[in-house]
Amino acid sequence: MKNLMNTDCLPILRIFPYDWGLATRIKTRLNLRVRNLKLLVTGGLGFIGSNFIRHMLVKYPGYEIINLDKQTYAGNPDNLKDIEKNPNYKFICGDICDSKVVNKLMEKVDHVVHFAAESHVDRSIEDASVFVKTNVLGTFTLLDAALRHNIRKFIHISTDEVYGSINQGLVCGN
Numbered sequence: 762m763k764n765l766m767n768t769d770c771l772p773i774l775r776i777f778p779y780d781w782g783l784a785t786r787i788k789t790r791l792n793l794r795v796r797n798l799k800l801l802v803t804g805g806l807g808f809i810g811s812n813f814i815r816h817m818l819v820k821y822p823g824y825e826i827i828n829l830d831k832q833t834y835a836g837n838p839d840n841l842k843d844i845e846k847n848p849n850y851k852f853i854c855g856d857i858c859d860s861k862v863v864n865k866l867m868e869k870v871d872h873v874v875h876f877a878a879e880s881h882v883d884r885s886i887e888d889a890s891v892f893v894k895t896n897v898l899g900t901f902t903l904l905d906a907a908l909r910h911n912i913r914k915f916i917h918i919s920t921d922e923v924y925g926s927i928n929q930g931l932v933c934g935n
């Protein structure tokens with residue numbers, strides 16, 4: 762098993778210890794050898810997004826990262842308190858459904874990593890509307906803007922609750 766691993770992915774594995782495949786896919790898709798990449802990260806105050814941003818700023822100090830997050834109950838500014846003053850990091854409090862904000866930010870970046878979501882599925886039993894709005898309309902708004910602004914790569918981090926489950930076999934994330 763160890764022989765199959767690309768050791769280049771080990772730092773990302775530290776933040777995604779539970780999912781080797783996810784770490785490998787993010788790294789491969791971003792082509793991390795590109796210098797001074799400009800990234801729009803959505804949902805960067807959340808659990809995975811905040812760890813991703815911190816990791817990228819430490820590992821690739823030349824990269825510029827804009828974090829677009831609505832700061833919902835799930836977003837915690839303390840998650841990134843330590844990098845608030847990093848000149849290569851900018852936080853924008855906003856909604857991924859807001860096409861005006863999204864289009865403006867897409868002008869400034871060449872890659873997008875999309876984590877923003879209503880991820881606490883149990884809450885959708887009470888009210889599913891915000892789930893549809895953020896997870897469907899928000900993702901559409903980002904994809905639409907990405908097309909308009911010739912974004913080089915768009916990575917959507919999601920879950921089987923969005924992609925759907927399969928009855929048998931494996932799903933390749935590519």
Ligand SMILES: NC(=O)c1ccc[n+]([C@@H]2O[C@H](COP(=O)([O-])OP(=O)(O)OC[C@H]3O[C@@H](n4cnc5c(N)ncnc54)[C@H](O)[C@@H]3O)[C@@H](O)[C@H]2O)c1
Pocket residue numbers: 803804805806807808809810829830831832833834835836837855856857858876877878879880881895899918919920
């Ligand atoms: N945490 C896990 O173990 C796990 C596992 C598999 C898949 N995922 C998926 O990965 C993605 C990220 O997960 P997470 O655990 O970091 O989620 P999280 O709930 O911790 O964070 C989501 C972030 O998105 C922000 N957000 C919500 N609605 C927004 C909107 N309309 N506009 C802008 N920002 C908004 C929130 O403020 C929050 O900071 C989700 O799609 C989730 O389903 C998570």
